[in-house]
Amino acid sequence: MSTYHHGDLPAALLRAAGRTLERRGLAALSLREAARRAGVSHNAPYRHFPDREALLAALAAEGFAMLGERLRGQPGREMGEAYVRFALQQPQRFRLMFGGLVPMTKYPELRNAAQGAYQALIEAFKELPRPELAAAAAWSLVHGLSQLLLDGHFTHTDREAFVRDVLGVVRFAQRAA
Amino acid sequence: MSTYHHGDLPAALLRAAGRTLERRGLAALSLREAARRAGVSHNAPYRHFPDREALLAALAAEGFAMLGERLRGQPGREMGEAYVRFALQQPQRFRLMFGGLVPMTKYPELRNAAQGAYQALIEAFKELPRPELAAAAAWSLVHGLSQLLLDGHFTHTDREAFVRDVLGVVRFAQRAA
DNA sequence: ACCTGAACACCGTTCAAGT
């Protein structure tokens, strides 16, 4: 048994950090905590992540990959609901992805993951005259709805029905403005 | 000259914290930093704010009040653009308001400020058949657009035109679903 | 009431050192 505790410490750190994130929130997520959970010294992580931000970037990229999968599995009409469901099921991950803590410009793999998820939306609007605008509007809509729900700005007894109703009230123009 | 440096230390702390927030970001915003800038000892703030979260709550409430004023001054059609403009002009404040760092349930004055801003939107949709749904959808749309722009997910040369186009592509159903 | 200084338990990050 070697002195190296893990065949894959980066993966172990990501798993530990992901668990801490959803269970105890972003505030509790530190490099030291992840190291502790992975059973290594408090600065072993620096061999694999240059700083805390890099760990957050990796977690966010994971999140975009998960989101992309969820969306891609859905028929167009239900994609919006799938987006909101993801946000509500993984609130802390979702906040990390959009909290502005990690500049996408610094992490190409994060940008790629995000664009991958966006692609799923764009696909769904292929048939409309201005698909890129409709997709941007649709993303804005479902993203804003998710965020405002998470923040508690909408308080309705039947959340699912509310989501359906809000999404149902919107039409994307069939003709260029 | 008394030993109390301020007639209104809470206000001084809020001003200092607001400056730090927009200039150096949320990460640099600490109670100790605000105390330093206000010229008091590092735990004088605890006389006025029970903890860091309470200071953030006050800053967020200020933000919703500012946003409400911006919206109320606008004719319906331009309200959405005013919302996005606010987010782009005060990015750090905007993120604080929606970052999930402050649970609205714990701060009634925060909830009131947020609802005040929402009221401006609801007013604008009075004439539609289901105004509350249209307002919720409109808020979601402009909020999501703001957030995604801040995060750098949309990269367009002419930002203002893009915002107009995205908002222009959406219609709110004239008839109940 | 309001403010201070010392103290405690946490961080992120750096450095010199071990295998």
Added chain:
DNA sequence: ACCTGAACACCGTTCAAGT
């Protein structure tokens, strides 16, 4: 290459004390 322990400068928060 990969990991460790000591160290530094920061936090939030609590406490006993001063005016």
